[in-house]
Amino acid sequence: MIEVKAMMVGVVIRVDAGPGTEVAEDQPIVTLESMKMELPVPAPRPGRVREIRVQVGDVVQEGDVVALLEDEAG
Amino acid sequence: MSEWQEKLDELNTKKERYRQMGGPERVARQHAMGKLTARERLDLLLDPGSFVEIGLLAHHQSQHPDLKDKFTPADGVITGYGTIDGRRVCVAAYDFTVLGGSMGEVGEGKVARLREMALRWGVPMIWLLDSAGARIQEFTGSQFAKAGDLFREQVIMSGVVPQVAALMGHCAAGTAYIPALADFVPMVKGRSSMALGGPHLVKAAVGEDVDVNELGGSKVHCEISGCADLEVEDDEACIRAIREFLSYLPSNNREQPPVIPCDDPPDRYIDDMTSVVPTNPRKVYDMRQVIRRIVDHGHFFEIKPRWARNIVVGFARLEGRPVGIVANQPLYLGGVLDVDAADKAARFIMLCDAFNVPLLFLQDIPGFLVGTKVERQGIIRHGAKMLYAVSEATVPKVTVIVRKAYGAGYFVMCGRGYEPDLLVAWPTAEISVMGPEGATNIIYRKEIAAAEDPDKVWAERTAEFRKLIDPYIAAGYGYIDDVIDPGDTRKVVIQGFRMAATKKVQRPWKKHGVMPV
Numbered sequence: 001m002i003e004v005k006a007m008m009v010g011v012v013i014r015v016d017a018g019p020g021t022e023v024a025e026d027q028p029i030v031t032l033e034s035m036k037m038e039l040p041v042p043a044p045r046p047g048r049v050r051e052i053r054v055q056v057g058d059v060v061q062e063g064d065v066v067a068l069l070e071d072e073a074g
Numbered sequence: 075m076s077e078w079q080e081k082l083d084e085l086n087t088k089k090e091r092y093r094q095m096g097g098p099e100r101v102a103r104q105h106a107m108g109k110l111t112a113r114e115r116l117d118l119l120l121d122p123g124s125f126v127e128i129g130l131l132a133h134h135q136s137q138h139p140d141l142k143d144k145f146t147p148a149d150g151v152i153t154g155y156g157t158i159d160g161r162r163v164c165v166a167a168y169d170f171t172v173l174g175g176s177m178g179e180v181g182e183g184k185v186a187r188l189r190e191m192a193l194r195w196g197v198p199m200i201w202l203l204d205s206a207g208a209r210i211q212e213f214t215g216s217q218f219a220k221a222g223d224l225f226r227e228q229v230i231m232s233g234v235v236p237q238v239a240a241l242m243g244h245c246a247a248g249t250a251y252i253p254a255l256a257d258f259v260p261m262v263k264g265r266s267s268m269a270l271g272g273p274h275l276v277k278a279a280v281g282e283d284v285d286v287n288e289l290g291g292s293k294v295h296c297e298i299s300g301c302a303d304l305e306v307e308d309d310e311a312c313i314r315a316i317r318e319f320l321s322y323l324p325s326n327n328r329e330q331p332p333v334i335p336c337d338d339p340p341d342r343y344i345d346d347m348t349s350v351v352p353t354n355p356r357k358v359y360d361m362r363q364v365i366r367r368i369v370d371h372g373h374f375f376e377i378k379p380r381w382a383r384n385i386v387v388g389f390a391r392l393e394g395r396p397v398g399i400v401a402n403q404p405l406y407l408g409g410v411l412d413v414d415a416a417d418k419a420a421r422f423i424m425l426c427d428a429f430n431v432p433l434l435f436l437q438d439i440p441g442f443l444v445g446t447k448v449e450r451q452g453i454i455r456h457g458a459k460m461l462y463a464v465s466e467a468t469v470p471k472v473t474v475i476v477r478k479a480y481g482a483g484y485f486v487m488c489g490r491g492y493e494p495d496l497l498v499a500w501p502t503a504e505i506s507v508m509g510p511e512g513a514t515n516i517i518y519r520k521e522i523a524a525a526e527d528p529d530k531v532w533a534e535r536t537a538e539f540r541k542l543i544d545p546y547i548a549a550g551y552g553y554i555d556d557v558i559d560p561g562d563t564r565k566v567v568i569q570g571f572r573m574a575a576t577k578k579v580q581r582p583w584k585k586h587g588v589m590p591v
Contacts, residue, residue: 007407026405035440037356037408
């Protein structure tokens with residue numbers, strides 16, 4: 001299981017890949033607004049989204065887990 | 075039988091015995107671990123029939139009771155030279171089937187001889203590491219006083235011949251500093267590791283219980299520490315990566331990188347470039363899509379792809395000529411530079427410059443990260459490494475401003491002050507000391523605070539400042555060389571590199587600069 005973490009502080013503006021979605025490496029899982037940009041939190045490796053830990057409107061801090069990803073190893 | 079025949083039989087029997095490495099049982103164990111043997115690795119790495127072995131008949135000379143009766147063919151490290159794509163290289167492949175590939179006195183003497191040859195001949199040095207580290211029995215106690223020269227020699231070789239250290243097994247201590255000083259470090263996924271102290275030493279020294287992969291596995295070094303360059307699936311992929319890495323570099327710093335034939339037209343117009351990069355500066359994209367469209371046949375060999383992902387570095391070719399690419403990556407952190415990204419870029423720039431590989435910079439840089447966290451990490455000195463590396467680089471440099479070019483980020487990405495041989499911008503370029511919002515907050519702070527409707531004044535001032543950020547203003551002053559159609563990027567950068575091919579830069583004499591670290 002891979003913990004997908006926010007790389008910086010920001011507000012969740014979109015969930016791009018909900019639970020069950022197969023994602024490729026670098027595919028956005030959720031999108032934050034930060035530094036006047038829409039910053040995706042991309043999948044660090046290919047896998048299937050197990051759980052989304054945030055909701056639209058949430059403020060996340062750097063290092064907060066936003067999603068859990070099952071990689072090939074499970 | 076003639077006496078000659080007896081002598082030849084003895085020679086052949088002896089050599090055959092040494093070529094068996096640690097014996098069938100240990101070879102089977104090596105295979106069961108999913109690893110190739112040192113000799114199989116060499117067969118894959120080098121052109122068929124090109125390997126000339128040095129020191130096959132070497133073995134340990136220790137009188138230590140643990141070793142006295144042990145046979146160590148080639149003393150646990152297979153050394154020699156051969157060719158890759160017809161170009162000579164020196165190789166040392168540690169043989170895990172012989173006492174865990176441990177570094178013994180005789181074996182290290184062989185590797186030292188090989189390093190000397192690599193330097194003397196001006197050819198790359200490659201280590202295939204699968205070694206438990208120093209053979210403790212041979213370096214007992216204070217005999218250690220004579221050890222360590224290999225790292226000094228590696229430093230002397232640095233920037234003269236390319237050095238590759240591939241981690242193909244679990245390595246500790248001695249075999250962990252070899253990669254630290256090498257130019258390219260691939261690691262086999264899940265089956266390799268490096269650590270200054272292995273798990274047993276860690277337990278004894280600091281009481282921490284940790285598994286070898288958790289301590290220094292491929293994921294740790296390719297994603298967190300930045301000590302390795304590329305995580306590869308298996309031994310075969312590792313060998314392929316080494317061969318490809320060396321294909322971009324000359325054999326030594328006095329030669330030019332090898333050029334290969336290319337049938338991708340140099341003036342190829344890129345129809346879909348504008349579909350990759352959004353004009354809205356709030357939206358991000360994957361810079362690698364831009365890179366692949368510019369380079370020959372879309373092929374990009376990325377270095378450190380999973381570490382400091384907010385900057386992308388790697389090798390490609392333009393009309394068959396190697397080029398090093400340094401590009402901001404908006405997909406990660408909006409492409410902002412932090413301490414690791416600055417380190418990654420600085421080191422890559424130094425590598426390219428040392429070996430005459432021209433540099434292409436693709437800018438979309440909102441600036442350096444600010445705030446207490448990065449200041450405490452020393453963002454100033456890390457950022458300065460990039461200033462240093464890009465200023466020192468005398469290879470041809472071409473810069474393309476794709477979108478943002480803000481503050482010191484514009485400098486370190488080879489802005490006008492850093493002697494690019496060609497500096498062009500897309501119509502989407504935003505060049506400024508800082509963004510309109512930040513500038514407004516600083517310049518008009520008092521006016522806004524005193525205003526009846528601060529939000530309104532802020533919005534007006536921001537809009538006014540935004541008008542000052544326009545590539546045609548920079549082009550109007552002659553500060554940038556041109557504003558180009560993104561579809562022409564390949565053509566334009568190739569023209570730039572062609573013009574700069576004869577570049578010669580003279581710098582004031584010095585012993586060496588004092589680089590921020």
